[in-house]
Amino acid sequence: MKLFFPKVGMAAGENLDFVPHRFWHTDSVYKSYVKLYIVDIVSLLDYPMGKGAFAYKNHPVYRVDILGWIVRVEERAKMFNYGVDDGTGVVNCCCWKPKGRDEPAAVNPDSSFREFVTDKVQTHQMQQLTCMELGDIIHVRGRLNRYRNRVEVSASYFRKVEDQSCKAEIYRMEELPNMYQNVYDRPFVLPSIVASQLRLESEESESGESIVLFSIQQPSRAHLVDRLCIHLRSQLGDPSNGFQNFFLRELETIEAVMEIASCPCLEYKQDSVGGKAPIRQIRNVIKQSVDRLDREGIVFRSGNEKEMFQVAQESLTSRLDKTILKILRADCQLPKYEKGCHYLHVMDRLHNLNPFQNISAQAVKLALDRLEEQSEVISTTFKHFIPFS
Numbered sequence: 001m002k003l004f005f006p007k008v009g010m011a012a013g014e015n016l017d018f019v020p021h022r023f024w025h026t027d028s029v030y031k032s033y034v035k036l037y038i039v040d041i042v043s044l045l046d047y048p049m050g051k052g053a054f055a056y057k058n059h060p061v062y063r064v065d066i067l068g069w070i071v072r073v074e075e076r077a078k079m080f081n082y083g084v085d086d087g088t089g090v091v092n093c094c095c096w097k098p099k100g101r102d103e104p105a106a107v108n109p110d111s112s113f114r115e116f117v118t119d120k121v122q123t124h125q126m127q128q129l130t131c132m133e134l135g136d137i138i139h140v141r142g143r144l145n146r147y148r149n150r151v152e153v154s155a156s157y158f159r160k161v162e163d164q165s166c167k168a169e170i171y172r173m174e175e176l177p178n179m180y181q182n183v184y185d186r187p188f189v190l191p192s193i194v195a196s197q198l199r200l201e202s203e204e205s206e207s208g209e210s211i212v213l214f215s216i217q218q219p220s221r222a223h224l225v226d227r228l229c230i231h232l233r234s235q236l237g238d239p240s241n242g243f244q245n246f247f248l249r250e251l252e253t254i255e256a257v258m259e260i261a262s263c264p265c266l267e268y269k270q271d272s273v274g275g276k277a278p279i280r281q282i283r284n285v286i287k288q289s290v291d292r293l294d295r296e297g298i299v300f301r302s303g304n305e306k307e308m309f310q311v312a313q314e315s316l317t318s319r320l321d322k323t324i325l326k327i328l329r330a331d332c333q334l335p336k337y338e339k340g341c342h343y344l345h346v347m348d349r350l351h352n353l354n355p356f357q358n359i360s361a362q363a364v365k366l367a368l369d370r371l372e373e374q375s376e377v378i379s380t381t382f383k384h385f386i387p388f389s
Helices: 023-027 113-131 167-184 192-207 219-236 248-253 255-268 280-296 313-332 345-348 361-373
Strands: 054-056 060-061 063-075 081-083 090-096 137-147 150-161 245-247 299-301 306-310 377-379 384-387
Touching: 060 245, 060 377, 063 150, 063 167, 063 245, 081 137, 081 377, 090 137, 090 345, 137 167, 167 245, 219 306, 245 299, 248 255, 248 280, 280 361, 313 345, 313 361, 313 377, 313 384, 361 384
Parallel strands: 090 150
Antiparallel strands: 054 060, 063 081, 063 137, 081 090, 137 150, 245 306, 299 306, 377 384
């Protein structure tokens, strides 16, 4: 398989993939305040596939959570600079003074409640800043910046930690090895559907041949999914058991499917030789269409095979609805779920039952919405459901 990201080596024998900026949100590390050793923080390099983050392994990092001793204090007009040492290194933390004041101000008795609360917060921040000295323990959360070619932390939260027995530091040093092993040192891997899309983009760039990546959601293309749905249900659906397995490649042997799938390829591929669309484009159209049907609950992924699906006929849909109702009636009797079961919990329970081992979350949500329309279930929140009776 061709690699479609630039590579980054972080250790001997390690070769990881950088990820484009538009997919950073799929990494839980990017969304959180990352607890790294300071020696790793100060050695971070800019992430090469977009601005605003630094790279640890191939994880995009832009916010950190640190705990350490103050080894340097510098007061400036708008901020305090603290050098924070956790035993592995020292990083500069910029803790900003409240805007518009360099010292606490008296409360104006005629001010509104909001102004009163704001003043109290600003006063507390100034007290926190002015009370911290060399040797104190400080907890800081903030965004990473590069200033004069060094990494520093612009604090959004900071507080002095009163901990004479050093329990907080001991707990942090016990916590970090587990975080590194189970999260940070594990490579950031994109979901398979996103990785497939990027692979197609890479092949298009290398070959110079346009690959159709049209949007299935466009109204002018909706008929493609509709016609494919009709064909799958009429030709592949087996009324005797409610579903029939099929592979994506099998659809290429069906003339009607190929005729449907090649239409948008020919439209977007103006220089098609002999009026025929490249097979790679057609395969991409078929895959996008089936993925759309999977999200809508019309087909389900079947078994452990990557590209095997089954068509949901009326009997299978009815069986799904009855199974979900059975799960809700049983689980909502438990104190933990007395206020309703989350639809992802229902999906997990279905994954243990045949033939729903690979049913998608979207298909489960659609089934629950269908049951609610039939007054079989009630939604207690947007994501939680209980049986009507």
